[in-house]
Amino acid sequence: MMQLTIQNHVAVSDADADADASNHRDTVTQTHHNNETKINNDDDHNDASSHILQLIASTGNFWHDWDKLKSMLSFQLKQVLSEYAEAKMTSEEQYASLGESYSELVNKLDEALSCFIEGPPFTLQRICEILLDAKSIYPNLSKLALALEKNLLVTSTLTISADPYPQTVVQEQADQENASEEQKQESDSAAQNGIEPVVADKDEVMVEADVDDDMTVDTEAFEDINKSSETDSEPNANSA
Numbered sequence: 001m002m003q004l005t006i007q008n009h010v011a012v013s014d015a016d017a018d019a020d021a022s023n024h025r026d027t028v029t030q031t032h033h034n035n036e037t038k039i040n041n042d043d044d045h046n047d048a049s050s051h052i053l054q055l056i057a058s059t060g061n062f063w064h065d066w067d068k069l070k071s072m073l074s075f076q077l078k079q080v081l082s083e084y085a086e087a088k089m090t091s092e093e094q095y096a097s098l099g100e101s102y103s104e105l106v107n108k109l110d111e112a113l114s115c116f117i118e119g120p121p122f123t124l125q126r127i128c129e130i131l132l133d134a135k136s137i138y139p140n141l142s143k144l145a146l147a148l149e150k151n152l153l154v155t156s157t158l159t160i161s162a163d164p165y166p167q168t169v170v171q172e173q174a175d176q177e178n179a180s181e182e183q184k185q186e187s188d189s190a191a192q193n194g195i196e197p198v199v200a201d202k203d204e205v206m207v208e209a210d211v212d213d214d215m216t217v218d219t220e221a222f223e224d225i226n227k228s229s230e231t232d233s234e235p236n237a238n239s240a
Helices: 002-059 066-082 091-098 102-114 124-132 141-152 167-192 202-239
Strands: none
Touching: 002 066, 002 124, 066 102, 066 124, 066 141, 091 102, 091 141, 102 141, 124 141
C-alpha cells in the first residue's frame, strides 16, 4: 500500500514538473512576443513621429493636437540628446563639457517645451528641422542645446492649420525612404554575392557628355543653316 502511494506521489510530481515546464515555456514565448511587439510598436512610433516632424519642417504648419504633438516632440528631443557622447559620460565629464549634468540639461529643455500650453512656439519649424538632423547640424551637444534653448525661449505661438492635411507630402517622403532602403538592400545583397555594383566608367561618362555637346552644337549649326537658307530664298522670290 505504501509503495503504491509513493508511486502515485512520484507520478503527480512528474505531472507537476511537466506543467511547470510547459508554463515556463509559454511565459518565455509570451515575453519574447511582447518584446517583439514593443520593438515593432516603437519602430512604428518613430516612423510616424519622423513623418510628422518632416511635414512640419517642410511646411511650417501643424495639424495635430498640441498636447499630443508636444509629447512627440519631448520624446524626440530626449532621443536625439541621448545619441550624443555626453549622455554616457561620468558626472564630472558632463560638467566639464556642458557646465551642468546631462540630466539637468535634458530636464531644462523639456521643461522649456512643456511651458507652451496653448500652442507650439512660432519657432516650431526650426525646432523640427534641428531634431530631424541634429548631429549633422550640431556635432557638439553644447551647441545643439544652445540652439534648442534659443528656439524655446520665445513667447509667440502658432495656431493649428486650417489647410487640408497634405497626405501627398507624407506619402512622397515615405516612398523616397522606401526606395532608398530598397537600393541599399540591393547593393548589400550584390556585395554579399560577390557582385560589384555597376558604376559608369568616368571616361565613358566624359565621352557621353562630349557627344551630347557635339549634338547640341550640330543642332544649333543646323538651325543656323536653315535660317540662312530661308533668308537667301526671300530675295530670289522677290526678284521673280
